[in-house]
Amino acid sequence: MIELTDLAFAHTGGRTLFSGLTLALEPGQLVLVAGGTGTGKSTLLATLNGLAPHFTGGTLAGEVRVHGRSTRHVPPRDMADLVGYVGQNPALGFVTSRVESELAFGMEQRGVSPSDMRRRVEETLDLVGIADLRDRALDSLSLGQQQRVALGAVLTAGPRVLVLDEPTSALDPVGAEEVLATITRLVHDLGLTVVLAEHRLERVLPFADLVLHLPGDGTVVCGDPGDVLAGTSVAPPLLRLSEVMGWHPAPLTVRDARRRVRGAGAALPAPAGTPDVLGTPDTGRGAVVLRAAGVRVRYGPREAVRGVDLELRAGEITAVMGRNGSGKSSLLWALQGSGHRDGGTVQVHGVDPATARSRARSLVALVPQDVTSLLFCESVEDECATADREAGLPTGTTSMSLDALVPGIDRGAHPRDLSEGQRLALALAVMLAVPAATLLLDEPTRGLDYAAKDALVRSLRGLAASGVAIAVATHDVELAALLVDRVVLMAEGEVVADGPARAMLTGSPAFAPQVAKVFAPAPWMTVKDVDACRTASAAADHVTDHVTAHVTAHNQALP
Amino acid sequence: MSVHPGAWWVWALVLAGAAAATTNLLVLALLLTAICLVVACCAGDAAPFRLYLVVAAVVVVVRVVFRVVFPAGGGSAVLTLPAVRLGPLELFGTVTAEALLSGLAGGLQLAVVILAVGAAHTLADVLDLLKHAPPALAGVSTALVIAVSVFPSLGRSVVDVRRASRLRGASRRLRGLRATVIPVLEGTMDRSLALAAAMEARGYGSHAATLPVGDSGPSASIRPGEQGAATSTATARSWAQPACVLTAVACVALAAYGLFDSAWPGWSPVVLTVAAVLALGSASRLDRSARRTVYRPRRWTLASTAVVVSAVTSAVLLLVAVPAVIRQPPAVLAPGATSVTALSVLPDLTVLALLAPLVAAVPALFPSLDRWRRS
Numbered sequence: 001m002i003e004l005t006d007l008a009f010a011h012t013g014g015r016t017l018f019s020g021l022t023l024a025l026e027p028g029q030l031v032l033v034a035g036g037t038g039t040g041k042s043t044l045l046a047t048l049n050g051l052a053p054h055f056t057g058g059t060l061a062g063e064v065r066v067h068g069r070s071t072r073h074v075p076p077r078d079m080a081d082l083v084g085y086v087g088q089n090p091a092l093g094f095v096t097s098r099v100e101s102e103l104a105f106g107m108e109q110r111g112v113s114p115s116d117m118r119r120r121v122e123e124t125l126d127l128v129g130i131a132d133l134r135d136r137a138l139d140s141l142s143l144g145q146q147q148r149v150a151l152g153a154v155l156t157a158g159p160r161v162l163v164l165d166e167p168t169s170a171l172d173p174v175g176a177e178e179v180l181a182t183i184t185r186l187v188h189d190l191g192l193t194v195v196l197a198e199h200r201l202e203r204v205l206p207f208a209d210l211v212l213h214l215p216g217d218g219t220v221v222c223g224d225p226g227d228v229l230a231g232t233s234v235a236p237p238l239l240r241l242s243e244v245m246g247w248h249p250a251p252l253t254v255r256d257a258r259r260r261v262r263g264a265g266a267a268l269p270a271p272a273g274t275p276d277v278l279g280t281p282d283t284g285r286g287a288v289v290l291r292a293a294g295v296r297v298r299y300g301p302r303e304a305v306r307g308v309d310l311e312l313r314a315g316e317i318t319a320v321m322g323r324n325g326s327g328k329s330s331l332l333w334a335l336q337g338s339g340h341r342d343g344g345t346v347q348v349h350g351v352d353p354a355t356a357r358s359r360a361r362s363l364v365a366l367v368p369q370d371v372t373s374l375l376f377c378e379s380v381e382d383e384c385a386t387a388d389r390e391a392g393l394p395t396g397t398t399s400m401s402l403d404a405l406v407p408g409i410d411r412g413a414h415p416r417d418l419s420e421g422q423r424l425a426l427a428l429a430v431m432l433a434v435p436a437a438t439l440l441l442d443e444p445t446r447g448l449d450y451a452a453k454d455a456l457v458r459s460l461r462g463l464a465a466s467g468v469a470i471a472v473a474t475h476d477v478e479l480a481a482l483l484v485d486r487v488v489l490m491a492e493g494e495v496v497a498d499g500p501a502r503a504m505l506t507g508s509p510a511f512a513p514q515v516a517k518v519f520a521p522a523p524w525m526t527v528k529d530v531d532a533c534r535t536a537s538a539a540a541d542h543v544t545d546h547v548t549a550h551v552t553a554h555n556q557a558l559p
Numbered sequence: 560m561s562v563h564p565g566a567w568w569v570w571a572l573v574l575a576g577a578a579a580a581t582t583n584l585l586v587l588a589l590l591l592t593a594i595c596l597v598v599a600c601c602a603g604d605a606a607p608f609r610l611y612l613v614v615a616a617v618v619v620v621v622r623v624v625f626r627v628v629f630p631a632g633g634g635s636a637v638l639t640l641p642a643v644r645l646g647p648l649e650l651f652g653t654v655t656a657e658a659l660l661s662g663l664a665g666g667l668q669l670a671v672v673i674l675a676v677g678a679a680h681t682l683a684d685v686l687d688l689l690k691h692a693p694p695a696l697a698g699v700s701t702a703l704v705i706a707v708s709v710f711p712s713l714g715r716s717v718v719d720v721r722r723a724s725r726l727r728g729a730s731r732r733l734r735g736l737r738a739t740v741i742p743v744l745e746g747t748m749d750r751s752l753a754l755a756a757a758m759e760a761r762g763y764g765s766h767a768a769t770l771p772v773g774d775s776g777p778s779a780s781i782r783p784g785e786q787g788a789a790t791s792t793a794t795a796r797s798w799a800q801p802a803c804v805l806t807a808v809a810c811v812a813l814a815a816y817g818l819f820d821s822a823w824p825g826w827s828p829v830v831l832t833v834a835a836v837l838a839l840g841s842a843s844r845l846d847r848s849a850r851r852t853v854y855r856p857r858r859w860t861l862a863s864t865a866v867v868v869s870a871v872t873s874a875v876l877l878l879v880a881v882p883a884v885i886r887q888p889p890a891v892l893a894p895g896a897t898s899v900t901a902l903s904v905l906p907d908l909t910v911l912a913l914l915a916p917l918v919a920a921v922p923a924l925f926p927s928l929d930r931w932r933r934s
Contacts, residue, residue, distance in 0.1 A: 080762025093757025097708045104854030338725045373723035376741045
């Protein structure tokens with residue numbers, strides 16, 4: 001179906017992203033492209049329909065043939081009937097304003113007869129499961145629905161190959177599952193070849209037949225999912241766990257891993273997961289920094305936040321979790337004071353940040369979802385200098401704190417040319433040039449690879465240790481497991497649960513990290529937990545005994 | 560009863576034309592009422608209409624205030640303000656009833672035109688209408704479709720960026736402008752590139768239907784000999800068509816100007832409109848190779864015809880059957896004229912002048928007709 005022959009690509013004036021890639025993909029395969037940010041995942045995907053280099057520029061060596069058609073001779077637009085391509089943010093590719101007309105747009109342009117068009121639109125609506133959305137306006141859809149509409153819009157051309165760039169990165173766990181279910185149905189029922197790049201490998205890995213790993217040194221490693229990724233920096237929690245536990249071959253699904261825990265229990269050294277080894281929850285001890293009561297936010301007739309009470313304490317990191325559109329962002333903006341608030345009070349050290357004007361920044365700092373909107377200078381150096389001037393600090397202070405967050409960022413680079421992780425670090429450094437009592441982050445992990453997430457966790461931990469109260473709105477459960485002390489769960493604009501991270505994350509079916517799912521109901525969330533317990537356990541008990549012990553303990557702990 | 564979007568636009572433009580030829584306050588007010596009535600009865604979501612209402616009200620107020628600030632000759636004085644001299648300009652002074660009335664009539668004329676366009680926008684989806692453009696104009700209509708759908712996101716990104724820049728502390732210096740303009744422009748650039756990439760990947764402008772599957776590329780393309788001849792005519796056509804479309808747009812703009820400028824001869828809007836139609840017609844005849852189809856085209860129903868007929872009847876009644884002295888009362892026509900002896904605030908009205916604007920409100924009955932037929 002897809003034949004890559006000795007493929008190499010370099011951006012104009014840049015280094016070679018990958019070279020010597022020879023590969024043949026069969027129909028009906030699901031191929032996962034993995035790698036850190038900036039390793040060329042997106043570029044590799046774009047070569048499959050010729051967008052690279054026809055559209056992006058750059059130099060391509062070797063050849064890409066899809067169904068015998070070579071991207072050397074055929075422009076991307078003439079590949080549309082073979083390769084369907086959905087970019088990183090599907091909403092940016094929408095051409096019309098309604099679901100049905102979006103699906104029909106491509107066919108209208110190619111002059112498909114009205115009766116064929118009607119039939120194909122109906123088929124596609126069912127295929128991607130959006131028949132109930134057909135009359136909706138595109139901007140009223142959730143991110144997961146938008147992703148499925150974008151899938152439908154390329155499917156109407158009848159492609160044999162689907163190329164998807166990070167289809168689930170921005171989605172909450174439930175939305176991601178819906179999109180992945182749609183993708184696997186296309187692979188199983190229609191025999192489409194799907195090539196997708198993803199940062200959230202834990203979501204996609206169980207479905208992949210083949211993995212292409214780009215380690216970032218110009219090579220491409222290709223092979224079985226478990227073998228290729230084990231031991232790399234992008235390995236998802238389950239693979240890291242197998243490494244710690246010495247499982248071989250590594251289980252790729254939570255179900256397999258569970259069986260391994262139960263079946264091979266006798267051969268395993270027993271993790272003794274006692275609370276004192278894991279550390280007692282660090283919640284409710286610091287002084288209250290931010291106190292919000294009855295916060296309401298309304299957009300027209302719709303109430304996004306309905307009477308939320310929240311306290312953020314010094315030194316504590318809180319995750320605000322919930323579906324896309326559950327009011328997380330609106331709440332953070334209302335807490336900061338620059339978003340509007342229709343009711344309730346917010347007090348930081350006794351002052352309402354909404355009325356504090358120029359002082360608001362020192363009370364609550366907010367890093368928005370799209371950090372590029374914060375940055376407006378032409379270079380990193382200029383940006384740091386502006387931040388110093390704004391804060392009245394000696395020149396170089398922000399630059400130094402940036403180095404403390406992520407070292408080695410080129411000061412001459414344009415902020416938009418930085419990787420996602422570097423840009424986030426820059427925005428953090430700029431925002432924190434004025435020391436703030438509270439730090440709020442809105443979806444900081446969109447587009448971050450595991451290494452960048454680790455860096456983020458380290459810097460936020462450092463800030464918390466210096467007494468800052470931190471709240472992070474996120475649906476990245478693996479990040480929450482590593483980072484936070486406390487979880488606030490929101491639904492329909494209300495706080496539905498609030499408690500220590502360990503109890504909240506291991507107790508929720510939708511927001512449980514992989515490790516927690518494997519060992520449920522034991523209270524382990526991260527590979528580090530399991531490792532700590534293993535080393536701490538002197539007695540070589542059976543895992544099964546411990547699991548039963550934890551079931552009892554857990555049941556008693558539940559209210 | 561579904562009405563074709565084109566019918567609503569014809570209805571609105573005909574009414575706007577009729578209003579431009581009327582200065583009778585009562586007739587204009589009736590036209591205005593008719594338009595608002597139709598929107599209130601037929602529109603599913605009248606939210607966009609609110610903005611047009613506000614703009615129309617502002618226009619009327621500005622026109623009247625203008626007449627107070629810049630006095631215009633004699634007439635019966637209503638109010639005397641202290642005059643202010645600014646070089647060659649004299650501001651304020653005596654405000655005459657004629658001046659006020661002519662300001663009000665001019666404002667109402669514009670208000671009817673604005674509300675008519677607003678009604679068409681509210682009642683008929685612009686995107687839906689553009690879809691029905693002739694296939695040869697596909698390039699232009701697609702560009703317009705994209706512009707109309709993408710424009711709101713530009714407004715949203717301005718709001719987002721301003722909100723984000725406030726996070727860095729509100730400073731009202733030049734930096735504030737820079738902090739808004741640069742991220743918005745950069746974001747717009749990024750978005751346009753993403754849109755272009757998506758359209759390219761989805762086969763916009765493709766000729767792939769002629770490519771057999773499995774071909775090896777060059778063999779499928781046109782042979783070099785034919786290519787030269789084909790390209791030169793294609794280039795000529797690709798220039799001629801946009802030229803025709805631009806001519807049409809220019810003619811429409813000039814016609815609109817001619818409609819309101821009394822210095823232009825009365826036949827000029829008509830001739831310019833005909834020229835615009837001819838230019839559009841030739842543009843769509845020039846290139847008939849375009850393969851573009853319409854997904855679920857809207858049918859031209861009986862109701863659509865009724866909508867067009869109602870507007871045309873109303874306009875014809877107003878322009879032909881109503882005497883000019885009623886349609887354009889002299890007091891309003893020439894604010895400077897002192898010959899008017901008895902000026903009444905309310906102009907005269909005939910039965911036909913009363914009925915004509917109301918005919919345009921006939922489409923307002925459609926929803927209730929629908930309900931009656933169903934029960």
